Amino acid sequence: MNAFDVIIIGAGPAGSTCATLCSEAGQRVLLLEASRFPRDKVCGDCLNPAAWPVLERLVVEERVRALTSTTPEKIRFSVADAGSTEIPVPKSQGKGNTSELVVRRRDLDELLVERAIEAGVQFQDGSPVTALRKVSGQWEVTTSTGDYHLGKRIVAADGRNSVTARYLGMHTSRRRKGRIGLQVHIPHPTGYDSALEMRIYRHGYGGLADLGNGLANLCLVANDGEMKELRKEAEIHYGLTSACAWRSITPISRASAPHVAREGVFLCGDAARVVEPFTGEGISFALRSGALLADILNTGKSDCTKVQASQEELYRRGHRDLYRSGLLVNRLTCLLSEHPKIAHALSPFLLKHPNLLTFLTSKVISI
Numbered sequence: 109m110n111a112f113d114v115i116i117i118g119a120g121p122a123g124s125t126c127a128t129l130c131s132e133a134g135q136r137v138l139l140l141e142a143s144r145f146p147r148d149k150v151c152g153d154c155l156n157p158a159a160w161p162v163l164e165r166l167v168v169e170e171r172v173r174a175l176t177s178t179t180p181e182k183i184r185f186s187v188a189d190a191g192s193t194e195i196p197v198p199k200s201q202g203k204g205n206t207s208e209l210v211v212r213r214r215d216l217d218e219l220l221v222e223r224a225i226e227a228g229v230q231f232q233d234g235s236p237v238t239a240l241r242k243v244s245g246q247w248e249v250t251t252s253t254g255d256y257h258l259g260k261r262i263v264a265a266d267g268r269n270s271v272t273a274r275y276l277g278m279h280t281s282r283r284r285k286g287r288i289g290l291q292v293h294i295p296h297p298t299g300y301d302s303a304l305e306m307r308i309y310r311h312g313y314g315g316l317a318d319l320g321n322g323l324a325n326l327c328l329v330a331n332d333g334e335m336k337e338l339r340k341e342a343e344i345h346y347g348l349t350s351a352c353a354w355r356s357i358t359p360i361s362r363a364s365a366p367h368v369a370r371e372g373v374f375l376c377g378d379a380a381r382v383v384e385p386f387t388g389e390g391i392s393f394a395l396r397s398g399a400l401l402a403d404i405l406n407t408g409k410s411d412c413t414k415v416q417a418s419q420e421e422l423y424r425r426g427h428r429d430l431y432r433s434g435l436l437v438n439r440l441t442c443l444l445s446e447h448p449k450i451a452h453a454l455s456p457f458l459l460k461h462p463n464l465l466t467f468l469t470s471k472v473i474s475i
């Protein structure tokens with residue numbers, strides 16, 4: 109059995125960021141990941157500019173830019189039976205090149221894990237965590253491979269369906285209205301340019317993003333029971349003929365975890381809180397919550413209960429503040445997405461007022 113200061117469960121952007129920054133501060137860190145890396149995951153592959161300050165802190169911004177990626181110049185909003193309008197991608201106010209980037213998750217997440225390993229993190233993929241229990245004031249973590257590890261702190265960065273949060277009763281069982289997400293990588297559809305296309309269909313919404321090298325990411329989100337029709341609509345819209353290898357995920361929205369920190373366990377990224385996919389902000393929130401948590405965990409390695417309690421309180425407050433501002437447009441799209449009839453009623457008005465769309469988009473794509 110190995111002993112660590114911090115055991116991080118899940119090597120998405122939240123987990124890898126937290127792992128790198130804790131390890132660089134001198135903590136012994138274990139990063140456990142269920143999948144074999146590199147792996148794809150359900151995501152629109154759009155990186156919001158708010159991610160860049162964290163990527164700079166991790167000193168990976170040049171390496172991220174060197175990945176196969178595109179920088180969309182315009183966004184096309186299109187609505188089934190109502191037409192479309194295009195707006196330029198708002199210019200970020202940040203220093204240097206802080207643009208929106210479309211980059212495949214398997215590449216981005218692999219790079220962030222590489223960075224964590226360089227920082228001294230012990231990484232084990234193909235190791236789903238299957239149990240946690242308290243042993244003499246520390247956490248014993250068991251994986252499906254039969255390994256046991258001891259950790260003073262646990263970071264649950266295991267995504268929107270966090271098993272850790274479920275084992276420890278840190279998620280509420282109450283689900284928001286059920287929705288499902290689908291995603292596929294396809295050859296870039298003919299007749300479409302490199303604009304980021306956000307489309308409201310009759311049965312849900314979706315996004316098409318150009319990944320470069322002739323590849324595109326297509327994502328769809330629908331209320332329960334409507335995905336079959338939505339998929340058909342999208343296949344017709346983009347002229348997809350052959351069977352696609354869709355990946356799926358649910359839930360799309362979930363009530364925020366009532367406890368983001370308890371007994372030395374800290375929820376991070378989607379495990380703590382999910383945001384509506386439409387505005388493409390989830391990765392940047394995951395990165396920022398990973399960095400926030402690392403800074404707090406680096407204030408003390410001790411297993412003394414006073415230090416632990418103060419870290420938990422600091423994280424609760426910091427996490428609340430992180431998600432408090434800047435999510436107005438995200439909340440609005442969540443509401444509209446759950447009520448497609450209202451979204452369709454509003455669409456003609458929005459299409460006629462591209463300035464309003466530019467304003468709302470600038471609230472999302474800006475740092």
Ligand SMILES: Cc1cc2nc3c(=O)[nH]c(=O)nc-3n(C[C@H](O)[C@H](O)[C@H](O)COP(=O)(O)OP(=O)(O)OC[C@H]3O[C@@H](n4cnc5c(N)ncnc54)[C@H](O)[C@@H]3O)c2cc1C
Nearest residue numbers: 118120121122142152154237266267289377378390391394
């Ligand atoms: C349809 C859709 C489209 C989206 N599009 C975008 C977009 O364009 N831009 C954007 O910024 N965000 C987007 N998001 C949101 C974004 O994907 C998430 O917010 C982001 O991935 C959260 O990162 P994370 O590190 O918290 O979790 P994740 O990226 O989900 O990583 C969690 C990791 O934990 C691992 N894991 C799970 N269980 C265990 C276990 N028991 N043991 C060990 N490891 C485990 C998983 O394998 C995974 O690697 C989208 C979401 C959806 C659903």
